Amino acid sequence: MDKVVKEVSQEIKGAADRLTSNVSKVIVGKKETVELVLVALLCEGHVLIEDVPGIGKTMLAKAVARSLGCSFKRIQCTPDLLPSDVTGIQYFNQKASEFEFRPGPIMANIVLVDEINRATPRTQSCLLECMQEQQVTVDLETVSLPRPFLIIATQNPVELEGTFPLPEAQLDRFLLRVGLGYPTEDDEGEILSRFQQENPLDNLTSVIEAEELLEIQKLCRQVYVESSIRSYAVAIARATRSHKDIRLGASPRASLGLHLASQALAAIRGRNYVIPDDIKYLAVPTLAHRLIAKTEAHLRGRSVGEIVSEIVSTVSVPVEEQR
Amino acid sequence: MKLGWQKGVLYVAIIGMEGCWLYALMALLNKEVGGACLSVHGMLIVYPLAFVFNMLLQHLRCPKACIWGVSWLAWALSMLLIVKVQLFGDLPLLDSAWLLSVPRSIAEVIYTFRPELLILLGTGVMWWLGRRLSYLKVDFGALVSEFQFGLLILLIAFFAASQLRVELGSSVPMVLTFFLFALLGISIAHALEGTSWLSGLYQGHWSGLLLITISLVLLLGLLISAVVTPGFLQLAVAALKWFVGLILKLIALIASLFPEPEPAELPPATPMPEMEPSEVFKMWTVPESVRSGLRIGFYVLWLGLIVVALWRISSDIFGWLRRKLAGMAGAEFESLPGAFRADVLGWLKRICLRLLGLRLPIHLGARTRAMLPEIASVRQIYRQLLRWATAAGWPRHISQTPYEYLHALAQLMPEAQGDLDLITEQYVRTRYGALLLTEDELYQLRQSWRNVSQNKLRKRGKYKWIK
Numbered sequence: 033m034d035k036v037v038k039e040v041s042q043e044i045k046g047a048a049d050r051l052t053s054n055v056s057k058v059i060v061g062k063k064e065t066v067e068l069v070l071v072a073l074l075c076e077g078h079v080l081i082e083d084v085p086g087i088g089k090t091m092l093a094k095a096v097a098r099s100l101g102c103s104f105k106r107i108q109c110t111p112d113l114l115p116s117d118v119t120g121i122q123y124f125n126q127k128a129s130e131f132e133f134r135p136g137p138i139m140a141n142i143v144l145v146d147e148i149n150r151a152t153p154r155t156q157s158c159l160l161e162c163m164q165e166q167q168v169t170v171d172l173e174t175v176s177l178p179r180p181f182l183i184i185a186t187q188n189p190v191e192l193e194g195t196f197p198l199p200e201a202q203l204d205r206f207l208l209r210v211g212l213g214y215p216t217e218d219d220e221g222e223i224l225s226r227f228q229q230e231n232p233l234d235n236l237t238s239v240i241e242a243e244e245l246l247e248i249q250k251l252c253r254q255v256y257v258e259s260s261i262r263s264y265a266v267a268i269a270r271a272t273r274s275h276k277d278i279r280l281g282a283s284p285r286a287s288l289g290l291h292l293a294s295q296a297l298a299a300i301r302g303r304n305y306v307i308p309d310d311i312k313y314l315a316v317p318t319l320a321h322r323l324i325a326k327t328e329a330h331l332r333g334r335s336v337g338e339i340v341s342e343i344v345s346t347v348s349v350p351v352e353e354q355r
Numbered sequence: 356m357k358l359g360w361q362k363g364v365l366y367v368a369i370i371g372m373e374g375c376w377l378y379a380l381m382a383l384l385n386k387e388v389g390g391a392c393l394s395v396h397g398m399l400i401v402y403p404l405a406f407v408f409n410m411l412l413q414h415l416r417c418p419k420a421c422i423w424g425v426s427w428l429a430w431a432l433s434m435l436l437i438v439k440v441q442l443f444g445d446l447p448l449l450d451s452a453w454l455l456s457v458p459r460s461i462a463e464v465i466y467t468f469r470p471e472l473l474i475l476l477g478t479g480v481m482w483w484l485g486r487r488l489s490y491l492k493v494d495f496g497a498l499v500s501e502f503q504f505g506l507l508i509l510l511i512a513f514f515a516a517s518q519l520r521v522e523l524g525s526s527v528p529m530v531l532t533f534f535l536f537a538l539l540g541i542s543i544a545h546a547l548e549g550t551s552w553l554s555g556l557y558q559g560h561w562s563g564l565l566l567i568t569i570s571l572v573l574l575l576g577l578l579i580s581a582v583v584t585p586g587f588l589q590l591a592v593a594a595l596k597w598f599v600g601l602i603l604k605l606i607a608l609i610a611s612l613f614p615e616p617e618p619a620e621l622p623p624a625t626p627m628p629e630m631e632p633s634e635v636f637k638m639w640t641v642p643e644s645v646r647s648g649l650r651i652g653f654y655v656l657w658l659g660l661i662v663v664a665l666w667r668i669s670s671d672i673f674g675w676l677r678r679k680l681a682g683m684a685g686a687e688f689e690s691l692p693g694a695f696r697a698d699v700l701g702w703l704k705r706i707c708l709r710l711l712g713l714r715l716p717i718h719l720g721a722r723t724r725a726m727l728p729e730i731a732s733v734r735q736i737y738r739q740l741l742r743w744a745t746a747a748g749w750p751r752h753i754s755q756t757p758y759e760y761l762h763a764l765a766q767l768m769p770e771a772q773g774d775l776d777l778i779t780e781q782y783v784r785t786r787y788g789a790l791l792l793t794e795d796e797l798y799q800l801r802q803s804w805r806n807v808s809q810n811k812l813r814k815r816g817k818y819k820w821i822k
Contacts, residue, residue, distance in 0.1 A: 351756070351760075353738075
């Protein structure tokens with residue numbers, strides 16, 4: 033039994049390594065971010081990439097989509113984008129004399145929703161059903177989305193003019209929020225070198241097929257989570273609800289997301305069990321975007337990420353007690 | 356080999372071992388306190404019967420309390436049956452005399468120990484052992500424990516028999532049978548663990564060698580039993596007596612060289628006046644029942660004093676050993692303050708709870724979920740590491756994970772980083788992954804902990820390690 037589990041974890045690790053190295057041909061020096069996107073992919077979550085322009089958010093999403101060999105669609109959000117532009121429409125086919133459903137760009141395995149905060153709240157809301165229930169309802173007709181289904185949304189936190197902040201319900205549906213950050217000096221030099229002749233994205237081939245991905249997603253759920261680790265994740269989520277600087281704490285969906293993400297991270301790192309380091313590592317990317325800090329904390333210049341880190345540093349890790 | 360067959364042999368081995376020491380014990384008690392009127396073989400049937408009966412009961416889909424009740428009811432019936440057959444064979448079945456003999460023997464226990472009581476206690480113990488065996492997870496550890504315990508009981512029984520001048524009869528075949536079952540059971544259990552040479556390439560050779568060794572041991576035992584006969588022993592004792600007599604004669608010869616002292620004359624003894632007991636003395640005469648109670652209390656007091664004295668002496672011996680070991684190079688002694696006291700208190704608490712029946716309905720027949728020894732060892736080693744590091748001024752913060760703490764420890768002892776890595780890695784595997792370590796991995800882990808602890812000893816002065 034142990035041997036089988038070990039083989040399974042090695043299989044997942046092998047697939048993760050293949051994907052990471054493939055994406056790294058385009059995205060230089062951002063292994064951790066790629067790993068987090070992969071975590072979301074393996075637990076059927078969605079990713080919000082938040083960073084300043086020109087960092088490579090869209091490039092990352094495209095590289096992941098190309099590496100997966102799945103269908104890929106892109107939605108460029110603008111204030112005049114309508115929900116029907118995303119979900120699709122029912123139109124009257126005069127030849128057939130009946131209404132037919134024309135699917136929108138959401139009907140793909142990987143959907144890049146670029147600059148999501150530029151869409152109006154009405155359009156943003158049409159994504160709620162897609163993200164949580166993996167289906168769309170158009171004119172009383174409900175259509176299931178293809179599996180695997182992953183939304184990679186990007187947003188620019190700096191340029192806020194003409195944007196609509198994402199509501200909490202929407203943010204809570206993103207499993208992870210990641211940032212890319214500026215590359216180091218060496219990495220930036222490497223980027224220039226790689227893009228000198230041609231765009232490496234054009235030569236990117238798929239390394240994992242959709243069926244294999246679905247199988248890996250199932251296997252990730254079998255990663256062992258010891259009861260004390262589960263309690264540790266719950267303790268962190270509960271601590272956010274009583275922290276003095278937090279107005280809105282983490283939801284049960286957040287703790288569930290942390291639990292699932294830790295399983296995926298463990299599998300990616302070649303383990304068939306979750307350790308406290310996984311939970312700690314994922315606490316900020318999983319929880320920070322779901323919390324609302326109090327105004328006083330904002331005025332003191334504290335970010336939600338800092339507050340989550342502080343919470344994690346106060347929660348007791350389940351380790352052997354000294355007797 | 357099929358698993359069922361192997362398990363069956365292991366059960367037979369345990370039954371054989373326990374049967375041997377039970378036989379020795381029961382034979383001794385039968386001759387010493389039972390008046391040698393009981394058939395030990397007849398009583399021993401209860402033990403395998405209890406095992407089989409309780410094994411069958413486990414397949415019933417009944418509440419545990421119900422199974423427990425049925426099991427002990429069956430014991431009561433079998434005990435009464437043995438009383439009837441062995442002591443009251445001539446009485447009719449419906450005669451109340453033999454039925455009342457058991458409670459009567461309990462009531463008269465202060466004054467006399469009757470054979471009925473021996474049957475009650477003996478069959479009770481055997482039934483409990485058989486029931487315990489039916490729930491026992493039979494593996495290598497269980498076989499070794501049974502062997503050690505059985506050997507101890509056998510030695511105690513033989514020692515007691517020699518002191519009380521009780522002839523146990525078939526002691527040699529009993530010992531040989533005990534060792535036969537023990538060797539057979541332990542070797543098969545070891546092979547079943549999968550780490551034995553019996554499961555390797557040369558299992559045929561080794562199995563043959565094992566059988567030859569067992570045969571040789573048995574032959575040697577038979578040879579010794581043939582040579583060391585009572586006549587031989589009497590001859591040896593006579594030789595010893597002659598030698599002692601020779602020494603005494605020599606002492607007498609030396610003593611005769613010195614003059615004897617003249618005996619002093621003693622005054623005649625004064626006769627004691629005859630005194631009659633006063634009325635007050637008669638009034639305050641303590642009744643027999645109170646005196647019995649006081650006597651029991653007195654014995655308990657003595658027993659308590661002996662236990663306390665043993666505890667004190669043991670503590671002193673351990674203290675002396677500790678001082679001695681502390682002075683040896685490369686050796687260390689880790690104190691466990693309060694561990695013995697905690698064990699004794701835990702033991703007493705368990706007994707009290709059992710007697711009060713508090714845990715009985717809940718845990719009846721249930722196997723306690725004890726931690727596996729491999730996991731317990733790993734966790735114990737990590738706990739020791741934490742304790743040592745805390746004493747050195749590097750306590751683990753509550754929010755530190757084992758790997759984060761490893762970085763801190765590596766700063767403390769960079770030369771032991773490999774060993775610390777291994778200890779942390781294995782701890783994480785067993786603690787969070789519930790993975791069992793192999794024998795080799797456990798050995799490596801213990802070796803690493805030894806290296807780390809020796810490293811710490813060398814740095815005692817530098818880092819102020821725990822004394």
